[in-house]
Amino acid sequence: MRRWLILALAALCLLSLPARAGEQVVAGLSQARVAITTDFAGSEILVFGAVKRNAPYPEEPPLQVIVTVAGPLEPVTVRRKSRSFGIWVNTASIEVDAAPGFYAIAATAPLTDALTFTEDLRYKVSVPQMIRAVGAPVDIPDAEAFVSALIRIRDRNGHYVVKEGAVSLTEDTLFRTSIALPANLAEGDYTTRIFLTRGGRVIDVYQTKINVTMVGLERWAFNLAHEQPLIYGLLSLMIAASAGWAASTAFRYIRG
Amino acid sequence: MQIYLPIAEVSVNLFLLLGLGGMVGVLSGMFGVGGGFLITPLLFFIGVPPAVAVATGANQIVASSVSGVLAHLRRKTVDIRMGTVLLFGGLLGSGLGIWIFNLLTRLGQVDLLVTLCYVLFLGVVGTLMLIESLRALHRSKRTGALPKRRQHGWVHALPLKMKFRTSGLYISIIPPIAVGAFVGILAAIMGVGGGFIMVPAMIYLLNMPTKVVVGTSLFQIIFVTGFTTLMHAVTNQTVDIALAIVLILGGVIGAQLGTQIGLKLKAEQLRILLALLVIAVCGKLALDLLLRPSELYSLTQGAM
Numbered sequence: 001m002r003r004w005l006i007l008a009l010a011a012l013c014l015l016s017l018p019a020r021a022g023e024q025v026v027a028g029l030s031q032a033r034v035a036i037t038t039d040f041a042g043s044e045i046l047v048f049g050a051v052k053r054n055a056p057y058p059e060e061p062p063l064q065v066i067v068t069v070a071g072p073l074e075p076v077t078v079r080r081k082s083r084s085f086g087i088w089v090n091t092a093s094i095e096v097d098a099a100p101g102f103y104a105i106a107a108t109a110p111l112t113d114a115l116t117f118t119e120d121l122r123y124k125v126s127v128p129q130m131i132r133a134v135g136a137p138v139d140i141p142d143a144e145a146f147v148s149a150l151i152r153i154r155d156r157n158g159h160y161v162v163k164e165g166a167v168s169l170t171e172d173t174l175f176r177t178s179i180a181l182p183a184n185l186a187e188g189d190y191t192t193r194i195f196l197t198r199g200g201r202v203i204d205v206y207q208t209k210i211n212v213t214m215v216g217l218e219r220w221a222f223n224l225a226h227e228q229p230l231i232y233g234l235l236s237l238m239i240a241a242s243a244g245w246a247a248s249t250a251f252r253y254i255r256g
Numbered sequence: 257m258q259i260y261l262p263i264a265e266v267s268v269n270l271f272l273l274l275g276l277g278g279m280v281g282v283l284s285g286m287f288g289v290g291g292g293f294l295i296t297p298l299l300f301f302i303g304v305p306p307a308v309a310v311a312t313g314a315n316q317i318v319a320s321s322v323s324g325v326l327a328h329l330r331r332k333t334v335d336i337r338m339g340t341v342l343l344f345g346g347l348l349g350s351g352l353g354i355w356i357f358n359l360l361t362r363l364g365q366v367d368l369l370v371t372l373c374y375v376l377f378l379g380v381v382g383t384l385m386l387i388e389s390l391r392a393l394h395r396s397k398r399t400g401a402l403p404k405r406r407q408h409g410w411v412h413a414l415p416l417k418m419k420f421r422t423s424g425l426y427i428s429i430i431p432p433i434a435v436g437a438f439v440g441i442l443a444a445i446m447g448v449g450g451g452f453i454m455v456p457a458m459i460y461l462l463n464m465p466t467k468v469v470v471g472t473s474l475f476q477i478i479f480v481t482g483f484t485t486l487m488h489a490v491t492n493q494t495v496d497i498a499l500a501i502v503l504i505l506g507g508v509i510g511a512q513l514g515t516q517i518g519l520k521l522k523a524e525q526l527r528i529l530l531a532l533l534v535i536a537v538c539g540k541l542a543l544d545l546l547l548r549p550s551e552l553y554s555l556t557q558g559a560m
Contacts, residue, residue, distance in 0.1 A: 038498070040267060041258040077556040087545040089368055090554070101557075149553035183258055183267030184303075217498075218262040225263055225493050233489030236315050236497050237482050240504060244322025247508040252327075254512075 022054040023063070025206040027194050032208070034181060034190075035215040042183040045069070045210060047106075048176040051196060057172070061199035064107065064114035065167045065175045068125060068195075069210065071102035072188030073132075078146040092139075094146045098132040101186045102159050106166040106177040116200035123202060125195065127151055127160050158182050187212055263496035264308040270502065272302065277316070277503035281510020284320055286518040287530045292317045292448035292481075293378060295503065296370075297537060306367055308496050310357075310446065311488035314481045315500045317449040320507055321478045328471030335422035335468045338432060339475040342454075345433035346480035349440025354487045357445050361492075367554075373446050375542045381452050382534035389527035396524060423464045423472075431462060436476065444484050449477040452534070 027049030034043050047067050057063075079093040107114050111126055120126050133147050140146075154160040159182065167177040181190075190210040196203045214222055224232045259270040276298050280291035292313050299309035328334050360366040414428035435457045439450035454473040458464045464472070489495040518526060 036260055038259055039257060040260040042267075074557060079554050079556065081549060081552045081554070083548075087368075088547075088549055090365060146553065149551075150555060153551065153553065153555055183260070184265070185267075186265055214260075214262060218260060221262040221497050225489070225495070225497075229490045229493055230486075232493075232497070233486040233495060236489060236495050236500060237318060237485055239497070239501065240315050240318035240485075241322045241478075241482075243501075243504045243508065244319040244324075245326065247319075247323040247511070248326040251323075251512060251515075 023057060023196055024052040024204050025194050025196055026050050026052050027206050027208075029192065029208065029210065032210055034185070034210060034212045036185065036187070036212065036218055037215055038217055040183060040185070040218075042185070043181045045179045045181060045192075046176065047179060047192065047194065048174075049194065049206070050175070051173050058198075063169065063172050064109050064197045065169055066105065066107040066111070066114055066125060066195040066197065067167055067177050067179065068106075068191075068193045069102070069104045069179050069181075070100040070130060070191045070193075071186060071212075072190075073098035073100055075099075076150060078150050080146065080149070094133070094137060094140055094143055096131060096133045096147065096150060099150060100130055101188075102181070102190070103127060103130055103154075104161040104163070104179045106163045106179060108165065108167045108169050108175070110164045111162070114197050114200065115195075115202070119197070119200060119202050123193075123195065123205070125193075127155075127162065157184075159184075181212075185212055187214060259498065259502065261304070261308075261496050261499050263494065264304050264499060266303055266305075268302055268304070273499070273502045274506040276302070277506025278510035278513075279506075280503075281320075281507035281512075282514035282517065283510075283530075283533070284507070285511035285514020285516075286521075287514075287526060291320065291507070292450075293374070293446070293452060293534070294537065296446065296448065297374065297541065299499075304496075304499065305494075306370065307361065307488075307492060307494045308499070310370070311485065311492065311494040312496045312499045312503070313448070314443065314484045314488065315495055316503045316507060317481045318478055318485060319500075319504045320511065321449060321474045321481065323508070323511070325471060325474040325478060328474060331471075332422075333468050334471035334475050335420055335464070336472075336475065337418075338420045338423055338425075338462075338464070338468075339472045341418070341429050341432045342436035342439075342472070342476040343479050345436025345438075346440035346443070346476055347483055348433075349437035349442075350444045350480050350483050350487065351440075352437075353441040353444025354484070354491065356441070358491065370446055371541050371545060373442065375538055375545065377442070377446075377453060378534050378538035379542070381456070382531050382538055384456070385527055386531035386535065389524050389531060393524040393528070423462075423468055425462070425464065427462065435461060436480075440480050440484075443477075443480050444487070449481050451477060 030046035076096045076099050077093055078096060079090040081088045082091045084091060115125055120129055124130055131147055151160060167175055169175045190212055192208050192210055194206040257270045258267045260267045280295045284291040295316060296309050296313040300306055325334065357366065360369050414430050416428050416430060417426055418429050419426050439454050442448060442450050442453065451473050455469055458469045458473060459466060485495055
């Protein structure tokens, strides 16, 4: 289903391309793979590129560049507290079908200038468009409040970042920006998209992936915990018991 | 220096974690408690998901209890028979506790239950301990000796009696099983060893001699928290081995320091300090429940 959607989108792009003067994105990333090691403290990805042209380009409306990096889409349960029996308890919840755990947008101009609402709807660029929430329970009339709470919380803890004006564009040809990936990063493929727009309309899209994986000890511990939970549990106990024994023996030795 | 925790999928400062483990180790060395009631809420505060904090906390208690029980075994202050009976109850309770924990996780009320348990038990235990130790301090100023009381209540009327030689008791096995089961449920839900409930229950409900209480409690806590850890690892995959290792390391060093500090203070003063600490943690958690939270919404990864 999603593959067909993407194909349909690609077809749409191709159809709409010839109408505008052929401007294309040629882009690169400073790294296509992020390895989460034990001392992982976040990573900075440099996104850079150029605009390729086959014909002279129009001066107006000005060229804008939007760069987005989205973590894997996952369902999220949003719960709301309210006061009952004098204490604050979770009383209502909705399930958001798909929201990225991390989403960063960088653009040359404010998003509302760089992109029209219909184009945003079509390409799902802005944060609210990235979040898919359908089928809210009937007993909760204000489902939008839950979605905006999701955005607010992730915005505050630095998982949703919108940096308008953070892409620098030189001579309408060369662009660059950097996207900071936080230390609390989940694994998965991080979809990176670069949009070229003029007058709010998308001219070209370039899409690639950044692969984020745990490596070394982290990888080993994560796999063992999920694939061999019993062995993992026994191993944890063994480490704890032998640490306790070692401590007891060492302290006896120290005290004589 | 940051360390990435593979199961919690968060990155935390290594020295902060070592400090936390160390601080709890100091307290456990000073007061002879496992420190689980402190480590779990502290892990919540630094951003470790509650489920991971509870499961990993249990794993850390295994380490400190093993270390403690070995010392008691050398002094022959462990009633293994009583410990085994308590353990039987403890395993029943632990299995039930895990089941309740999973049920509430699905309902989204697990944070509430854990917090309510903490507020209730820390409040009661802290207050009782404070009153008791203030009285003891008062008494020790006037006279030297403590009055010894022998209780003969309903506990002695129950069937299924058994001899416990080390404790010098001949009582029914129903109360120890009940106490064990109750602590087992708490261990699974709160990620604590339950020593702070087990010890008073053994002294006041089972009339066990004080010198064997701590060792026996630690003996059965090893198995209950071990079982809890294993169950969490198998059913929820929430034991973070990296987090556990750092906490254990800090705890071991801290316990050594704590024992040194403990030797310099009077027993009553120590108990008053512990009581105040327990009440402070309880008060903080109670305020969180009573005051309007600054953020009404919370997020949980995954579907319901």
